[in-house]
Amino acid sequence: MVSSFAIASKTTSTTSGNWINSGTWDNGVPTCGDTVIIAPGHTVLITNNVNLDESSTPACSTAMYIEVRGILGFQTGKKLYTPCGSAVYLTSTGILLKGSGGGNSNLIEVCGTGIWNAGDGNVTGPQYIGSPLPITLKYFNAELISEVVLLNWVTLSEVNNEEFTIERSTDLNTLTEVVSVPGAGNSREELAYKASDLNPLNGIQYYRLKQTDYDGKVTKSDWVAINCNRNEIKNINVHPTLVQNQFHINFNNQKESSAKIYLHDSKGHLLLRQETEINTDSFVWTSNNAIKYSTGQMILTIYIDDEIHRFKLIHK
Numbered sequence: 001m002v003s004s005f006a007i008a009s010k011t012t013s014t015t016s017g018n019w020i021n022s023g024t025w026d027n028g029v030p031t032c033g034d035t036v037i038i039a040p041g042h043t044v045l046i047t048n049n050v051n052l053d054e055s056s057t058p059a060c061s062t063a064m065y066i067e068v069r070g071i072l073g074f075q076t077g078k079k080l081y082t083p084c085g086s087a088v089y090l091t092s093t094g095i096l097l098k099g100s101g102g103g104n105s106n107l108i109e110v111c112g113t114g115i116w117n118a119g120d121g122n123v124t125g126p127q128y129i130g131s132p133l134p135i136t137l138k139y140f141n142a143e144l145i146s147e148v149v150l151l152n153w154v155t156l157s158e159v160n161n162e163e164f165t166i167e168r169s170t171d172l173n174t175l176t177e178v179v180s181v182p183g184a185g186n187s188r189e190e191l192a193y194k195a196s197d198l199n200p201l202n203g204i205q206y207y208r209l210k211q212t213d214y215d216g217k218v219t220k221s222d223w224v225a226i227n228c229n230r231n232e233i234k235n236i237n238v239h240p241t242l243v244q245n246q247f248h249i250n251f252n253n254q255k256e257s258s259a260k261i262y263l264h265d266s267k268g269h270l271l272l273r274q275e276t277e278i279n280t281d282s283f284v285w286t287s288n289n290a291i292k293y294s295t296g297q298m299i300l301t302i303y304i305d306d307e308i309h310r311f312k313l314i315h316k
Contacts, residue, residue: 012037013070018047019080032083033062040093042070046078046106053081053112063087063136063157065186068094068125074106074118075099084111085136085157089186090125097122134159135183138190140209140221148310149197149226153209158187165210166195172206172223183211198299198312200228238300238311243293247313249302251283260303261285263313265294278304 009027011034017024024044030036032052038044052060063085066072072088074080076099082088088108090096098118099106107117108129115130116123123129140153151166161183168176178197197207205228209221235252251259256279263272271294276285293315300311 009033010035010037013039013042013044016043016070018045019050020048030064030066032056032060032064034064036064036066038066038068038070038072038094040069043073044071045073045075046080047075049079049081051081053083053109055112056081065089065157065159067091067186068096071095071097073097073099076101076118077105079106080108082108082110086110087157087159087186088115088129089159090123090127090129092126094125095122096124096129128159134161134213134217134219135211137209137221140224142207142224142226144200144226144228145308145310147200147228149200149207149228151195151197151207151209152193153221154190154192155184155187156190158184158191160213160215161185161187162212162214164193165212166197167208167210167220168197168200169206169223170201170203178207185214198310200226202228204228236302236304236309238313241311241313243298243313243315245289246287247300248287249285249300251278251285252281257305259285262301262303263287263291264299264301266297266299269294271298 011025011027011030013024014026015024020029022028052064054061060083062083064082065086066088068089069091070093074097078099096116098121101118103119104117107114109115110130135158136156138154138156143150163183164181166178168178179195181193181195184191204225206223206225208223211219237250239248259276259278261272261274261276262270264270272287272291295315298313298315300313302309
């Protein structure tokens with residue numbers, strides 16, 4: 001698994017005070033996309049309407065994460081508007097205090113939907129305010145590269161997210177768990193994930209992404225289909241796949257061309273890089289005895305022209 005993300009701003013209270021007062025925070029008044037922390041022992045008050053959603057000027061389309069470890073309070077009649085995907089979390093020491101009014105005199109909205117108002121009363125943690133989506137999924141897709149299915153997905157936000165699991169099926173009824181990837185817990189950053197199915201089945205199969213919360217709740221993506229027709233894969237064979245000293249690559253019925261050969265361990269460290277010329281219809285390439293193999297699974301990648309072929313090798 002590989003993840004990457006753009007760094008968002010984190011703003012933490014340094015004292016009690018008004019939300020809109022820059023002196024209340026270590027990184028200025030919270031703004032679009034921020035992770036906002038109200039520290040224990042601090043009371044931050046909403047004394048003016050705070051508009052940080054799609055209707056604001058400029059519009060805010062990047063989710064916020066507000067974690068209340070102290071107190072978030074409202075002056076009567078004031079409101080907090082946050083962008084889509086945002087979440088408000090009260091820790092075990094966190095308190096949400098309404099003003100002296102009732103009903104919608106004070107409220108918190110996410111994406112135009114109210115998640116709390118003064119009529120709900122004061123709230124203590126630990127709990128999320130409202131029912132935030134566990135993840136905001138930008139996309140999930142699968143791609144066949146030689147005999148390996150590469151799975152990619154991107155989240156725009158994550159709330160209480162423990163892990164992802166890739167599920168595979170040939171009939172959409174019988175399921176196989178392919179691989180699990182840790183989630184980010186709570187994130188308001190765009191995160192990109194990658195995983196691989198090194199042993200896909202032959203023929204059409206389906207993949208989906210299952211997400212599991214720390215409290216055991218599950219959400220699932222739509223299925224995506226892949227046709228793993230091995231009869232269409234060019235005749236490249238590797239043996240033995242259980243490597244002791246050497247392994248061999250058989251290139252059969254290949255045109256004259258160059259092949260680039262890479263061997264990586266399970267952590268992505270490069271063990272071998274070599275280029276060879278294929279000059280016969282039955283060309284055999286043999287690895288060098290000097291390779292320092294890693295223990296366990298290794299990935300052999302062969303580039304020929306515009307094609308990529310991957311194989312799984314094991315070294316004990």
